[in-house]
Amino acid sequence: MFESALKGFLEGINHFSAGQAVMILVGILLIYLAIKHGVEPLLLIPIGFGAILVNLPLTELMKESEIWNEKGLLRIIYEAGILTEIFPCLIFIGIGAMADFSPLLANPRILFLSAAGQFGIFLTVILALQLGFTKLEACSIGIIGACDGPTSIYFSSRYARDLLGAISVAAYSYMALVPIIQPPLMRLLTTRKERTTRMDTLKVSVSTPVKIIFPIVVTIFTCLIAPKGAPLIGMLMLGNFLKESGVVQRLAQSAQNELINVVTLLLGICIGATMSADIFLKETTLKIFALGLVAIVLDTVCGVLLGKIMYRFSKGKINPLIGAAGISAFPMSARVVQREGQRADPQNFLLMHAVSVNAGGQIGSVMAAAIMLSTLSGMGIIS
Amino acid sequence: MDDNLKFGLALAVIGMGGTLVTLSVLGLLAGLLKKIFPF
Numbered sequence: 001m002f003e004s005a006l007k008g009f010l011e012g013i014n015h016f017s018a019g020q021a022v023m024i025l026v027g028i029l030l031i032y033l034a035i036k037h038g039v040e041p042l043l044l045i046p047i048g049f050g051a052i053l054v055n056l057p058l059t060e061l062m063k064e065s066e067i068w069n070e071k072g073l074l075r076i077i078y079e080a081g082i083l084t085e086i087f088p089c090l091i092f093i094g095i096g097a098m099a100d101f102s103p104l105l106a107n108p109r110i111l112f113l114s115a116a117g118q119f120g121i122f123l124t125v126i127l128a129l130q131l132g133f134t135k136l137e138a139c140s141i142g143i144i145g146a147c148d149g150p151t152s153i154y155f156s157s158r159y160a161r162d163l164l165g166a167i168s169v170a171a172y173s174y175m176a177l178v179p180i181i182q183p184p185l186m187r188l189l190t191t192r193k194e195r196t197t198r199m200d201t202l203k204v205s206v207s208t209p210v211k212i213i214f215p216i217v218v219t220i221f222t223c224l225i226a227p228k229g230a231p232l233i234g235m236l237m238l239g240n241f242l243k244e245s246g247v248v249q250r251l252a253q254s255a256q257n258e259l260i261n262v263v264t265l266l267l268g269i270c271i272g273a274t275m276s277a278d279i280f281l282k283e284t285t286l287k288i289f290a291l292g293l294v295a296i297v298l299d300t301v302c303g304v305l306l307g308k309i310m311y312r313f314s315k316g317k318i319n320p321l322i323g324a325a326g327i328s329a330f331p332m333s334a335r336v337v338q339r340e341g342q343r344a345d346p347q348n349f350l351l352m353h354a355v356s357v358n359a360g361g362q363i364g365s366v367m368a369a370a371i372m373l374s375t376l377s378g379m380g381i382i383s
Numbered sequence: 384m385d386d387n388l389k390f391g392l393a394l395a396v397i398g399m400g401g402t403l404v405t406l407s408v409l410g411l412l413a414g415l416l417k418k419i420f421p422f
Binding site: 135226372 | 387388390394406407417421
């Protein structure tokens with residue numbers, strides 16, 4: 001009797017594997033990076049804690065079952081929020097409500113430059129395919145180049161569920177590493193003369209009707225071009241419309257605060273819960289991290305190169321550095337451009353131009369994902 | 384050329400071209416909005 005009671009008491013320890021120990025250390029590492037270095041703490045804290053929880057033996061938090069109330073707690077949240085794609089879409093409402101497209105609207109032609117910041121997505125897909133990933137897995141990995149966590153989660157939860165944990169962690173980690181990844185590339189690809197290019201002062205004054213109508217125009221236009229992206233772009237623009245309409249401040253405030261906070265918590269812990277040792281500790285995870293880095297490098301390279309083309313066409317009026325801000329990591333990328341510009345010329349102020357491109361990158365990343373979805377649908381790869 | 388490479392290249396051309404054209408048109412539409420509603 002005493003022996004069996006002791007066996008039950010120690011059952012968890014008896015089932016503890018080396019892989020689970022490694023994953024618990026990974027969870028602790030994510031929490032450390034979030035607390036000590038401020039790396040995306042809103043996401044990495046719940047992800048790290050979720051990774052610890054799910055790797056403790058016999059907890060059954062992700063237990064699968066045909067019977068609803070026999071499923072694990074995190075499995076229920078995961079199926080309700082991630083497999084249904086509700087969480088990333090709700091996050092987009094919050095992001096839209098927080099986004100300010102005024103700098104972009106002040107200089108709308110610059111939106112063109114934000115497109116190059118998405119090229120890394122598509123180029124990385126080719127590389128991922130060559131490394132043996134399936135078509136849909138390769139597309140989900142390429143989306144890391146959007147530098148947009150919710151889009152990555154939306155895509156991988158639909159088309160590469162086994163890779164969801166690795167793709168999400170890679171996406172958020174690289175977003176936080178933008179200030180380290182981009183500057184050397186920017187310096188490598190531009191001459192000192194190009195970096196010291198001063199641009200005219202940008203007046204960020206846009207009329208209220210423009211700000212109100214813009215999200216409606218974007219929604220209608222984008223959904224006509226790429227209807228499969230409607231959940232992404234529709235929710236992003238709904239959030240922005242709540243804010244800009246000016247008559248539903250309570251809803252806008254809720255989207256910016258309560259909604260996004262609660263969903264971020266649940267989303268983070270569910271992503272962590274997908275990081276069990278048997279799924280995460282594979283060679284595939286290393287490949288995903290390598291490809292994610294390549295995607296962001298290619299985004300930056302393409303953005304700066306298009307900036308250089310615009311520099312030539314504008315006869316030296318556009319600083320090519322602002323091309324690097326065409327990714328969705330807002331406002332980090334714009335700050336990097338400002339810092340690099342001032343490194344070459346301390347009196348050079350590129351911030352507002354970079355913010356314009358960076359705001360365009362927020363729309364561009366979702367647009368690129370929407371176009372990818374519609375293209376895949378057109379090819380008959382998704383229904 | 385294998386099927387995967389064909390797929391990747393097709394997606395890259397349509398994806399990058401589509402994103403560039405769509406964002407450029409959106410930029411033009413935003414510019415038009417500014418002209419219709421200057422202040």
